[in-house]
Amino acid sequence: MNKQELIKWLTEEQQKWNLLVAAIGDKRLEQAGVNGDWSMRDVIAHLTGWQRRLVNHMHASAQGQPTPPPPWPADLPTEDAINAWIYDANHTRPVREVLADAYALHQQLVAILHGLPDDSRVETIDGKFHLIWINDERFAVGEFFYHFYDDHAPDVHRWLGQTA
Numbered sequence: 199m200n201k202q203e204l205i206k207w208l209t210e211e212q213q214k215w216n217l218l219v220a221a222i223g224d225k226r227l228e229q230a231g232v233n234g235d236w237s238m239r240d241v242i243a244h245l246t247g248w249q250r251r252l253v254n255h256m257h258a259s260a261q262g263q264p265t266p267p268p269p270w271p272a273d274l275p276t277e278d279a280i281n282a283w284i285y286d287a288n289h290t291r292p293v294r295e296v297l298a299d300a301y302a303l304h305q306q307l308v309a310i311l312h313g314l315p316d317d318s319r320v321e322t323i324d325g326k327f328h329l330i331w332i333n334d335e336r337f338a339v340g341e342f343f344y345h346f347y348d349d350h351a352p353d354v355h356r357w358l359g360q361t362a
Contacts, residue, residue, distance in 0.1 A: 199320045204328055204339065205311050211343045212304050219297065222358070227293045232357045233350065236285070239296050241350050243288030244281060246300045249342045253306050256339075259332040260310055300342075307339060 199207070219227070219242075227238045236244075250269045258266050270283045288296060311330065319331040327344060329336045338344065 199322055199328060201311060201314060201316055201318045201320060201330070204320050204330060205308060207328060208304075208308060208311070208339060211340065215343070215346075218354075224293050226361060227297075229361065231361070233353045238354065238357075239291075239293050240285055240289060241346075241354065242300055243291070243296050244284050245342050245346055245350075246296065246303060247280075247284035247288070248345065249300070249303045249307070252337060252339075252341055253303050253310070255335075256307070256310050256332060256337050259335050259337075260313060262333070304342070311339065 219238075222238055227242070230237050232238050232241055247269065254266045254269065258264065268280075270280050270287075274280045274283055314330070314332065321329045321331070321336065323329065327338060328340050329338050331337075
């Protein structure tokens with residue numbers, strides 16, 4: 199896979215994601231029960247919180263700058279604490295705002311990729327995890343989707359079956 203194919207893949211994943219979100223609808227995006235008390239809006243905010251860290255880090259690396267601090271308090275000790283912070287920071291935000299953030303970060307990611315040299319090294323692990331190298335660092339550009347498919351999609355599909 200090369201850089202252009204990676205961008206094409208990301209675009210296709212985003213289109214599939216958009217179809218899922220549209221099929222759920224704004225009202226249902228706020229309904230709890232997807233994963234415990236989390237709504238689909240909370241899942242999207244969670245994925246977006248981690249995506250923000252990836253995009254900020256990629257941008258800094260592409261600019262030759264040091265790794266920026268995380269978008270959450272740096273003293274949070276565990277992923278669970280970070281996830282709780284992301285939830286608390288986003289749980290009452292309007293759905294449209296959360297979706298706009300997710301979309302904007304995707305656009306930023308694609309813009310960073312477009313700005314990289316055409317011969318940027320792209321690596322695929324286990325036939326599905328696409329990584330791109332920027333300087334001496336590699337980035338899992340599909341982390342938003344990988345994390346969703348691996349950790350959240352089963353809960354979302356179960357929830358959708360219960361709320362249909």
